[in-house]
Amino acid sequence: MPDFGERIEDVEILRTGTHTASSGDRVTFTDDDLEAIARAYDPQYSEAPVVIGHPAENGPAYGWVKALKAVGGRLLATLDLVPEFVDAVRQGLYKKRSASLYNDLDGRGRYLRHVGFLGAMPPAVKALADIRMGDGAEAHSFEFSADPGPDPDGKEQVMSWKEKVKSLFTAAVDEIPEAGAPIVIAQPAQPAAQFSEADVQAREQAAAEAAAKKAREEAQAEFAERMRNLQEAEAAKAHAATVKSRIDALVAQGKVLPAWVASGLVEFAAALPWLEADQVAFAEGTAKTTPGEWVLGFLEALPPSVHLGEAAGRDKDVTGLDREGLIQSFVEKGRTYQESVLLAARARPDLFQY
Numbered sequence: 001m002p003d004f005g006e007r008i009e010d011v012e013i014l015r016t017g018t019h020t021a022s023s024g025d026r027v028t029f030t031d032d033d034l035e036a037i038a039r040a041y042d043p044q045y046s047e048a049p050v051v052i053g054h055p056a057e058n059g060p061a062y063g064w065v066k067a068l069k070a071v072g073g074r075l076l077a078t079l080d081l082v083p084e085f086v087d088a089v090r091q092g093l094y095k096k097r098s099a100s101l102y103n104d105l106d107g108r109g110r111y112l113r114h115v116g117f118l119g120a121m122p123p124a125v126k127a128l129a130d131i132r133m134g135d136g137a138e139a140h141s142f143e144f145s146a147d148p149g150p151d152p153d154g155k156e157q158v159m160s161w162k163e164k165v166k167s168l169f170t171a172a173v174d175e176i177p178e179a180g181a182p183i184v185i186a187q188p189a190q191p192a193a194q195f196s197e198a199d200v201q202a203r204e205q206a207a208a209e210a211a212a213k214k215a216r217e218e219a220q221a222e223f224a225e226r227m228r229n230l231q232e233a234e235a236a237k238a239h240a241a242t243v244k245s246r247i248d249a250l251v252a253q254g255k256v257l258p259a260w261v262a263s264g265l266v267e268f269a270a271a272l273p274w275l276e277a278d279q280v281a282f283a284e285g286t287a288k289t290t291p292g293e294w295v296l297g298f299l300e301a302l303p304p305s306v307h308l309g310e311a312a313g314r315d316k317d318v319t320g321l322d323r324e325g326l327i328q329s330f331v332e333k334g335r336t337y338q339e340s341v342l343l344a345a346r347a348r349p350d351l352f353q354y
Helices: 031-040 083-090 161-174 197-252 258-262 265-271 291-300 323-331 337-347
Strands: 006-015 017-020 026-029 049-052 063-071 074-081 096-102 111-118 139-145
Touching: 006 083, 006 096, 006 111, 026 031, 031 063, 031 074, 031 111, 063 111, 074 083, 074 111, 197 258, 197 265, 197 291, 258 265, 258 323, 258 337, 265 291, 323 337
Parallel strands: 049 111
Antiparallel strands: 006 074, 017 026, 049 063, 063 074, 096 111, 096 139
């Protein structure tokens, strides 16, 4: 096959050891196995394409495997790739590779079917047409991370947190089934965003400052609300005391009966709107006033309804029991004021004669 334009040497695609294939089978590879695969590979006979994922029909291709060699327990490939795909690989968009092997191709034993790159969308290049092998040979795929793998002493290398996050996203992408039709590329693949340690710290600091500012604003708003409620409660308390004082004076003047007070007159008057914003004109041509002030003014304009002197009259007998006192005696026994008036009139009709 003609060269695409840029080669990448010694790309690791398989290692010795026991691996789990895409079919779920556990397959063991020895140094001899890798040597046999490298020897059997002949691009003139069947050249393995470089693909994305594990396409069922072995394409579209973004390059070709030009040669294989086994070195130190690893199967290394020489790849001939289109330049755009090389850029995507170098940008770190493909962190994993997968080698797909025929179990036995035309009696040649295990043979490389394709090399799949995993973990990103296809690059913005026009892919070659689908390759249809049509040989029906059974194949296994084996996935490997792009990191160097275990140390020579056998210890596994510890992945950074960034690599772990990337591997999770890669695994999610790999679970998406491949469509049978060729991949249609609408836009160029964008390089993965890169953030320096300073960028991360700056973002963390900005987030912390924003959270602190929001907390301060909420605390200030809550404090202002509490102070407003406290001031309103204090003002209402002072207003209620003023209303009570004025009504007590009216009781002393005989303009308001004690029974009215006992029925809740003070509470009623204090509960009426009394702020400046509540002022209305109750009659045409009259000055505006609040409902609470209007009621108090009305009561203060009443003539005395109870004679508070000691002289005897129609409403007072020789024993000193006056009409209102008799009414209150019934009120104190739990009767309403209206019921008490009726009961007093029945008991002492002479006190209600005019």
